[in-house]
Amino acid sequence: MTSSYAEAPRERGLRAAVRRTRGLRSGRGLPFVLPYLPFLIAFGLAPMIYAVKLAFTNDEGSWTGLHNFTRTVDDYRFGPAFKHIFVYTGVWLGALVVFVVVLALLLHGRANRVSTSFRFLFYIPGALAGAASVLVWLFMLDPSVSPGAFLLHHVLGANLFVESIAPGHLPFIFAMIAFWTGAGGWIVVMYGALNTIPPDLEEAARIDGAGPIAIALRLKLPLIRKWIAYMVILSFATGTQLFVEPQIVNQASLGLVPDTWSANQLAYQKAFRYADFNAAAAIAVDLLVIGLFAAVLIVTRTGLFRTED
């Protein structure tokens, strides 16, 4: 499977030429795409368009311009919610960039079997996404049962569960949960990217007298920059959509943590508690714009995904 990728560029040129000569039967392939199209439209494009329509109209369907956006921004919970998700995303991104890159570099220099075992160990929590990972961490944050009780006590100053999840800790706690479940997957990706660096390049640097740290920083790091950019943009977009973690902690904390902690939660409450679908749509559109912007940036700028052969 892997060998066919190396010859891609020359092959592609040839194939494009062949396709042009075969282009007589244009329209070929369309029937194969047809079953997928309704799904793309119904659950990809239509919801976005409908949310935009709702965001610019009132409950009677008449145009209101930016009114829904301004009134949601004026909501006293809007500022804190966006502040929370940006602090959380910042902490998470920082941890991802530093630790994922460092760990991948450390693993890349290792003997193969050691490296494989560590990658597997780091990857394990990936199986526990969603509500399960949050539940695991609720246990870990409860000083009465946590194996890390001494850390909770000394780092967070917490002797009780409610002290562990004090408001100031939350962005860090959510960042840690996200890092715990997702970092292993990214380490695998970065490690794979490091493996695409030709060994002769490293050998040449070594002959020139570069030590392992210099090789890591000056040779390997610049060569995986694209992947780091990809990870940062994608995680930024994902981070801003935070919902599960604060929602579950809200349920576990007797309302100590508000149910409008993150922006997506606020949008959810607008729809479910107040049945204000236009306000919910306005916040959803704010978040959609962030997600779309990041996606377009990745597709057009990083060159990691092909749209043409």
Place this chain on the structure above:
Amino acid sequence: MRSVALGLRLVILAVFAVFFVAPVLWLILAPTKSDHALVTGSPFSFGSFHQVSLAWKHLDAFSDHIFRTWIGNSLLYAFSATAIVLATAIPAGYGLAFGTFPGRKLLLTLTLIVMIMPAAALVLPIFLELNSLHLIGSVLAVILPFSFFPFGVYLAYIYYATAVPPDLLDAARTDGCGEWLTFRRVALPLAKPVVALVFFFSFVADWNNFFLPYAIIADSSQYPIQVGLSDLLSSTPSFNPAQGGGGQQVNIFRPELALATLIAVIPVAIVFLLSQRALVRGLVGGAVKE
């Protein structure tokens, strides 16, 4: 000097390994102990299998066996959506890779953008859309949105575009196969590796999805396990002292919660282990350009 550097490296790796693995280990051991033993005993000790069966008895009794229903629902949602994903994404990837129809590039770009966009960004818009169509609360309102999985289409596309030589398909056409037979006899049998990959990603994404079913399903008997877990959490006095006193006696304490979490993870863990090798190769080899 060299050995110091080597030692330091191993220490850093080991510290992170503990961070990643210790919570999982704790979770596996927790159901073997009573709530009291969890508080007083050593966190990584093993209790007894008797305790596990006791915890299961309590968990199973919760709300008239609803835990089984949740697991069943999750299996139903994840398997049916993944079946639809396979039936639509594999042909779509094929059509996008070898097709010549107008709008092919646009379709591919749209697929790519929706695929990279975080799924959570679409949940409320999907909810608002289904709500306006009065489809909220039905099982299909979960399965159908789950069945839209652009990443699967992209995986199939990239596989066909890079690993299947077009000449092979041309040969089939020359032999008199129509478009459908060419796909059915040549392209589909070649798709085995990518079918496994799409199955894995789609199944895991559906199984772990919390937000969409949480927004769309109101009746707790239709919850998937992820939403069920949060329901279980809010009914237990372990984190919610108010529940224990005045509320109903549900017998759900930390060991039961840990067991519920553990069971909720098992299907994904099995899929993870089965496809680990293919996955690690596919993640870096097939999913992206390099």
